[in-house]
Amino acid sequence: MALKWRHLFALLAVFGLFTATACGSDGGGGVSGGYKIGLVTDTGKVDDKSFNQSAWEGAEKGAADIPASATATYIETEESKDYGNNIQLFLDDGAKIIVTVGFGLGEATIEAAKANPDVMFIGVDQWQNEALPNLAGLMFPEANAGFMAGALAGMLTETNIVGAVLGTDLVPPVVFFKEGWENGARYTNPGVETISTYHPGGLDVAFGDPEWGATTSRQALDQGADVIFGAGGATGNGALIEVAGEAGALCVGVDQDQWFTVPEAHPCLVTSAMKLIDVGVSELIAQAYAGTMEGGNYFGEVGLAPFHDFDGVVTSEMRATLEEVMAGLEDGSINPMP
Amino acid sequence: MKTHQRRLLWIAATLLIVLIWTFYSANGPQTTAVLAGTVRAATLLALGAMCGMIGERSGVVNIGIEGQFLMSAFFAFTVTSITGSLFMGAMAGIATGLTMGWMLAAMAVGLKVDQIIAGTVLNIGALGLTSFFYDRSRSLGVSKYTNIDLGALADLPLVGTVFFSRPPITYLTMALLVIVHIALFRSVWGMRTRAIGEHPGAADTVGIDVLRLRYLNVTLAGGFAGLGGSYLALEAVGTFSRAMSGGRGFLALAVMIFGRRNPFGAYAAALFFGFTTALQNHFQLNSVFDIPPQFVGMLPFVVTIIVVALSGLMGSMRDPAALGQTYEKG
Numbered sequence: 015m016a017l018k019w020r021h022l023f024a025l026l027a028v029f030g031l032f033t034a035t036a037c038g039s040d041g042g043g044g045v046s047g048g049y050k051i052g053l054v055t056d057t058g059k060v061d062d063k064s065f066n067q068s069a070w071e072g073a074e075k076g077a078a079d080i081p082a083s084a085t086a087t088y089i090e091t092e093e094s095k096d097y098g099n100n101i102q103l104f105l106d107d108g109a110k111i112i113v114t115v116g117f118g119l120g121e122a123t124i125e126a127a128k129a130n131p132d133v134m135f136i137g138v139d140q141w142q143n144e145a146l147p148n149l150a151g152l153m154f155p156e157a158n159a160g161f162m163a164g165a166l167a168g169m170l171t172e173t174n175i176v177g178a179v180l181g182t183d184l185v186p187p188v189v190f191f192k193e194g195w196e197n198g199a200r201y202t203n204p205g206v207e208t209i210s211t212y213h214p215g216g217l218d219v220a221f222g223d224p225e226w227g228a229t230t231s232r233q234a235l236d237q238g239a240d241v242i243f244g245a246g247g248a249t250g251n252g253a254l255i256e257v258a259g260e261a262g263a264l265c266v267g268v269d270q271d272q273w274f275t276v277p278e279a280h281p282c283l284v285t286s287a288m289k290l291i292d293v294g295v296s297e298l299i300a301q302a303y304a305g306t307m308e309g310g311n312y313f314g315e316v317g318l319a320p321f322h323d324f325d326g327v328v329t330s331e332m333r334a335t336l337e338e339v340m341a342g343l344e345d346g347s348i349n350p351m352p
Numbered sequence: 353m354k355t356h357q358r359r360l361l362w363i364a365a366t367l368l369i370v371l372i373w374t375f376y377s378a379n380g381p382q383t384t385a386v387l388a389g390t391v392r393a394a395t396l397l398a399l400g401a402m403c404g405m406i407g408e409r410s411g412v413v414n415i416g417i418e419g420q421f422l423m424s425a426f427f428a429f430t431v432t433s434i435t436g437s438l439f440m441g442a443m444a445g446i447a448t449g450l451t452m453g454w455m456l457a458a459m460a461v462g463l464k465v466d467q468i469i470a471g472t473v474l475n476i477g478a479l480g481l482t483s484f485f486y487d488r489s490r491s492l493g494v495s496k497y498t499n500i501d502l503g504a505l506a507d508l509p510l511v512g513t514v515f516f517s518r519p520p521i522t523y524l525t526m527a528l529l530v531i532v533h534i535a536l537f538r539s540v541w542g543m544r545t546r547a548i549g550e551h552p553g554a555a556d557t558v559g560i561d562v563l564r565l566r567y568l569n570v571t572l573a574g575g576f577a578g579l580g581g582s583y584l585a586l587e588a589v590g591t592f593s594r595a596m597s598g599g600r601g602f603l604a605l606a607v608m609i610f611g612r613r614n615p616f617g618a619y620a621a622a623l624f625f626g627f628t629t630a631l632q633n634h635f636q637l638n639s640v641f642d643i644p645p646q647f648v649g650m651l652p653f654v655v656t657i658i659v660v661a662l663s664g665l666m667g668s669m670r671d672p673a674a675l676g677q678t679y680e681k682g
Binding site for chain 2: 022
């Protein structure tokens with residue numbers, strides 16, 4: 015069958031062409047040896063430009079700061095049933111510190127920490143009910159970050175409608191962001207209408223669906239919202255980019271300063287509700303290496319990203335109000351989630 | 353179509369228009385927002401369904417649409433990012449879709465690999481390659497396709513915003529629906545295509561080159577998925593992210609079956625799926641019901657199961673007879 019062979023060769027040639035023309039590779043693997051740090055992502059990806067990416071940057075920085083030669087590697091979870099297996103892969107490889115990223119990995123991380131008392135675990139967004147000596151849960155007061163962003167949005171909106179396009183309510187930090195955002199908007203603008211949506215899918219898709227994010231964002235704009243908060247990995251990024259195409263509308267990013275991670279959103283990105291995950295992870299890695307890490311919950315910092323191009327839009331009065339809000343959240347006189 | 357079916361269709365359409373009009377007079381902006389969201393979510397599904405339909409009408413199952421979307425979106429994004437031209441990117445997306453279609457044809461028609469396996473190869477290959485080569489520091493560099501108003505039509509209430517103020521690939525998709533419908537049911541090519549999907553042996557005896565036409569059609573169909581990929585990266589989202597097709601390639605197959613493998617039926621089905629998404633968002637945005645979003649999220653699938661099961665029971669839905677079978681010239 016000479017014809018069949020010809021088909022086969024042609025196929026292989028095209029496949030090769032695809033591989034060759036797609037340019038720029040970035041594998042996450044490092045060469046084994048030395049002090050090993052492993053990071054397991056949730057079903058989001060390390061290049062999601064927000065949550066997982068921030069944790070991975072923290073792990074890389076943590077590895078670089080350790081005096082001994084340390085390598086950080088990551089595994090991306092494809093399906094939620096693989097959490098335990100992925101952690102086990104790092105344990106088998108002899109990793110000394112394992113970072114698990116996301117609420118979903120909570121149980122698998124606790125199990126692994128109990129079974130491997132010599133390995134230090136860092137669980138991002140994982141609340142610890144009982145403190146294990148070798149497991150630190152890195153928590154953030156997301157509601158505060160959401161509240162500050164919402165407070166700004168409440169002052170910026172002209173239509174008196176602010177929208178939020180969110181990952182899933184199955185993940186508590188997303189809910190905290192949302193509640194904080196809505197309450198913050200009402201704090202500075204009691205007459206504001208808040209319209210918010212969660213992705214209807216499960217954990218496996220909720221943070222990786224930019225098309226839904228964009229469509230939903232457009233629907234909120236069509237209903238009159240003029241400031242939109244996109245919080246949910248690639249899903250949220252889709253929402254931000256959609257707002258960028260609407261003249262006069264503003265958007266607010268999440269987790270990282272998304273000015274640097276989602277340049278497509280520059281026309282609308284006024285700020286981002288940041289969780290300093292990278293800072294928290296690298297600090298905990300340093301502590302774990304030095305043997306000073308304490309089990310239980312460790313609280314990281316949150317804040318608003320710089321206003322970049324919108325520096326002139328945010329007036330000094332607004333800044334003063336934000337200062338007040340920030341102080342109020344700090345001393346507890348403002349409750350972001352009453 | 354039988355007379356009573358036609359009558360049923362007219363009644364349903366009238367009811368729908370009355371319903372929409374009632375909602376529109378009750379709350380204009382919200383009704384417009386929901387319907388605009390509906391049309392928007394339907395575009396990608398319609399393109400995927402046309403891709404699947406041309407293949408299946410010729411007897412080749414294509415479950416690789418998801419992979420075709422993803423790979424095309426990747427190249428559309430990358431080429432736009434390099435050249436700074438959305439048009440070049442869209443062309444690259446279509447070219448990628450054609451190439452992926454050709455690969456499916458080479459495997460399923462040329463090498464006579466099982467069609468399901470061939471499609472799966474495309475899906476896995478696309479996910480792997482795009483994930484590996486995606487460079488997160490790359491951005492589109494230009495803003496995505498924006499709405500083009502069709503003159504005075506765009507100023508009409510409701511329909512103006514919903515149908516006549518749309519970005520270019522959406523218009524193109526609507527035009528393609530008409531073209532494909534005419535081509536499938538009114539042209540020599542369409543008749544031959546349907547013949548090789550129903551009875552390739554008979555088609556062969558009257559001189560139609562079955563393998564060649566299947567090759568051509570599956571490749572051509574890939575172009576539709578390629579346009580879908582361009583739509584995803586350049587019009588719907590405005591960037592690329594890994595696995596961004598999110599299962600819509602598979603949903604498109606459901607839409608195709610639901611729409612009885614004809615373009616208008618598929619578009620109606622796609623609009624229906626789009627509507628459930630938009631409605632679900634609407635409920636949440638305006639806190640209409642306090643039920644979990646996941647519950648409303650499964651609505652389209654529940655309705656699909658019911659509709660497909662019902663048509664199955666009534667015997668009104670039939671696959672092309674030679675679907676999924678390789679043809680061996682006898």
